[in-house]
Amino acid sequence: MSYLPNIIFLLALVLGVGYFSKNVRKLLRNIKLGRQDFPQDNPSERFKNMAMVALGQSKMVVRPIAGILHIVVYVGFIIINIEVLEIIIDGLIGTHRVFSFLGPVYNILIASFEVLALLVILAVLIFWIRRNIIKIRRFIKPEMKGWPKKDADYILYIEVVLMMLFLTMNAADYQLQLLEVPHYTRAGLFPVSQFLLPYIQGLSVDSLILLERTAWWFHILGILFFLNYLYFSKHLHILLAFPNTYYAKLTPKGEFDNLEAVTKEVKLMMDPSADPYAAVDENMPAPEKFGASDVMDLTKVQLLNAYSCTECGRCTSECPANITGKELSPRKIMMDTRDRLEEVSKNMDTNKGIFQDDGKQLLGDYISSEELWACTSCNACVEACPISIDPLSIIMSMRQYLVMEQSAAPTELNIMMGNIENNGAPWPFNQMDRLNWAEES
Known part of the structure; x- marks a missing residue:
């Protein structure tokens, strides 16, 4: 029976x-629904971007x-969870504070973990006040109602509970x-948790052990829950920020991507030496669709x-369009794309990995043409x-x-x-009359 806790821990x-691995595989499958492979150029510059931005x-x-505040929470949460390695080893083999042999180094680590835990709690409290009491404008936009707002609060609550x-x-x-x-050998410095001692000093040894073990179990189970909650949360960026910044666009922000088939056709039209009656290059694959109307038409990087x-x-x-009251919200564009991709994913799960047409698409059912044409293409959102x-x-x-597919541009x-x-x-004047305005002035 002495090994029962270790067996339960191993199963958990x-x-x-x-379950986390299953979600990761699903995530990769969904992203791979997109067109074009991930860019592989300039790896040194990409690593630099990832190091600086992510x-x-x-x-x-x-x-x-x-x-x-975000740096405090990010650094604190990541560094504190280094202790998870010790918890895992202790849980598997039945030891207690297995890294205590590090002596003074271990004391410094535990002390720094506690200080960071306190800072995380304070930062999360400020975040909660900004979202729910001050109600900063960008947190109360229409797309943030319902689940997105609840999800943001749930994450804050989980972080506080784990730190406590x-x-x-x-x-x-x-x-x-x-x-x-016995078994609780002297190890570590506790500059923050020592202030909790007055509240537990009257407890018996058995009650203290029960309290320590209960907090230990809920802490590690909470971390496993949080890990698996990430897939369903906006906090998936904790894992994806690194590849996302690595594969970010390296070309100037004002440079748009052109369709290869269209680019070649335009060059041919502008080449005075080209034969307008030449046969079409059969090796030039025609795109199945110009542009994108659904998530499968987007690139892997966009997904x-x-x-x-x-x-x-x-x-x-x-976004200047959003500021002036237009329907466009770049955040909603990303959220809608993710929601549609999840809908496609569930469709595939139901149909043994094959997507069955559900009569929906990203354009129209999620994102309206009014939103798209409100964009000024200023790149403020990207910046x-x-x-x-x-x-x-x-x-x-x-x-x-x-x-190009629907001829549905504004008049x-x-x-x-x-x-x-x-x-x-762009003006409705003959080329010969283009400079008439200068003579009139």
């Missing part, structure tokens, strides 16, 4: 990691208050060490962008994103579909394109 670990959070601190369990576990452990209870979205709203708060997400690329892909745009075709300029 296997189930938690196994690890160094260089774009996060553009807004100092939110940026610094960590400090409670240490406080009970420290009290047991002071009482020189990775959708899953990486933090829903922080910096893109929407910088504002703290992890290099590119909502504009999705907008432009769907615009491309509207123009003003159709007039402009007709003028360019007929007059070589």
